[in-house]
């Protein structure tokens with residue numbers, strides 16, 4: 489059978505090279521399990537299927553924490569709270585490792601697909617891709633689409649849970665900074681930051697009060713689940729892409745909990761009612777069709793939650809991943 493051709497990519501120098509990064513971390517979340525998400529996706533054969541159906545060549549980097557700060561969420565003597573933040577050193581180190589790994593691939597113009605992990609890994613992915621895009625395109629900024637039930641834009645001061653998986657957008661945009669007197673997150677520099685004017689949310693339905701305020705104060709474009717029901721996903725995607733414009737590299741950070749729990753039950757923080765699988769796939773297809781997509785995260789698959797329904801969750805994740813790469817699903 490002839491291999492499926494790929495859509496022309498405007499911003500990738502090596503568009504058939506798919507750099508998969510297995511980010512096996514859960515230290516940003518209050519429960520463990522998401523560190524096993526990447527292996528569940530890889531073992532299900534998603535990437536071998538992509539290689540057999542298309543011209544993509546995949547490489548896989550496995551990265552996980554070891555040593556002092558560990559990857560489990562039990563209280564950890566070496567990693568006491570800072571400004572109330574839980575596991576600050578572990579998450580800072582994890583996101584720095586991820587940032588450097590995705591940067592190295594994106595610098596060479598490859599498509600980077602990072603598998604989480606809890607959503608705190610987004611600090612690493614978005615900063616690494618933003619830095620590579622600035623370097624490759626004379627200071628140009630990255631656009632980010634954040635597909636999620638949650639806004640993940642709490643700062644250490646506003647977070648009700650104090651967990652960093654609820655803060656990645658704040659750290660990647662500079663709204664949250666390295667706490668004075670501590671070295672955590674001090675590796676994030678201006679070259680890593682994203683511009684919240686080039687950022688769109690889709691699927692929101694569980695947003696904290698302080699997050700509502702942050703979104704309004706910063707004029708962030710956000711399409712909630714109510715908006716998706718009111719206008720339809722086709723219209724919402726049209727508006728989101730029109731807002732970002734045609735000539736911009738796009739990173740999509742896709743939390744599997746954006747989908748309704750019917751389609752993605754194995755995740756730590758499911759919220760009904762969410763996107764149907766068809767809507768989730770539509771988002772991916774539209775992004776692929778722009779030719780502007782340079783990176784994707786697929787996070788928060790947790791094999792320890794509803795293990796009997798892990799197959800459904802992994803299948804949904806595989807579909808949104810493949811659709812974003814232009815593979816027929």
Ligand SMILES: NC(=[NH2+])NCCC[C@H](N)C(=O)O
Nearest residue numbers: 607638642647649653654757
């Ligand atoms: N990546 C996630 N599942 N985030 C959930 C965040 C929940 C809540 N907003 C918090 O800050 O803790």
